[in-house]
Amino acid sequence: MRESTDARVATAQRYRAFAEVEARGMSACYERWAAGVAADPALVSLIDQLPAVKRQPNLVFSAARFHGAKVGEYGEFAAWLREHWSEVAATCLSHATQTNESGRCAVLLPALAALAGPLALIEVGASAGLCLHPDRYSYRYHRGGGGDVSGGDSGGGERMLHPADGPSPVVLDCMLSGPVPVPEQMPEIVWRAGIDLHPLDVHNDADVAWLDALIWPEHDDRRLRLRAAVAVARQQPVEIVRGDLNDEIEALVARAPAGATVVVFHTAVLAYLNEQGRNRFAAQMTRLPVRWLSNEGQSVAPGVLERLLETPAEASAFVLALDGQPIALTQPHGRSLHWLG
Ligand SMILES: C[S@@+](CC[C@H](N)C(=O)[O-])C[C@H]1O[C@@H](n2cnc3c(N)ncnc32)[C@H](O)[C@@H]1O
Structure with a gap:
């Protein structure tokens, strides 16, 4: 801590x-x-x-x-x-600190798009649920040093990816390194829901003002992104169950549609749990019929740090892990993604 x-x-x-x-x-x-x-x-x-x-x-x-x-x-x-x-x-x-950063979708998307779809998404610790709309945002993936971003359509080491129905008012920039499987198209998401101890409501102006106040003063790009992401989320409301993620997850997984790959994901959440809570959650992820995508500080998700073969240069870097196996290092607000070899 x-x-x-x-x-x-x-x-x-x-x-x-x-x-x-x-x-x-x-x-x-x-x-x-x-x-x-x-x-x-x-x-x-x-x-x-x-x-x-x-x-x-x-x-x-x-x-x-x-x-x-x-x-x-x-x-x-x-x-x-x-x-x-x-x-x-x-x-x-x-109130509580529950910053909701849609920019984190940029580091989740390559992992989501690589899973067999269609997908049913469950975000635990969803706050206002802005990370539950990864297929409704546009992405601009950059390659450091102007290198090629495979499958690119805009050249110059940059690749744009848009929702199926056209460009989104939310454009997420992310710098890539390592062999990232940059998606050619959006994953098909057929169902989505969240869990939070204190869900915030994108339709409630006071809740949105609180999300705005949680963004640090000089981070104006994030403030603009928040407003645009709230506008997107207001068009397609998502249910966020009120409660503890450990208590609610099994029942929510059972509600996901048959035939979809259920992905339970979380970013910047498990640090709020004590060791017992984190271990209980990791055990549920192993037991339930889900894929588990975690994006957390390096020593937060149980078992992940031990499996990390590279020591991250940045102590603040998050680790993206699929089913407990590290697959990438990420900037905590989603600004960069380093795929592990
Ligand atoms: C820092 S915010 C991150 C929100 C979102 N995942 C994101 O990346 O933008 C952490 C969220 O986790 C929620 N949270 C913390 N402990 C929780 C628990 N035991 N069960 C459910 N939600 C929890 C908080 O209420 C808060 O909304």
């Missing part, structure tokens, strides 16, 4: 770790805010009024931005937070 999300770690230390490890290079604003909080005992005392699991920087900063905190210097933010603390604290108590 990261120091910033570990409820046992003191608040100042959590914010310092968040500034130095997670925000540095990713968000100059959050780096300033987190470093500022870490050195500000008055603000730390305020945040310490929350239960320990709710003191995480990502949650507090997202809640502040949800209520209108402006991107800027720490002094201005600290003054704003003191003034609006009761609203921010209430949102921290009622």
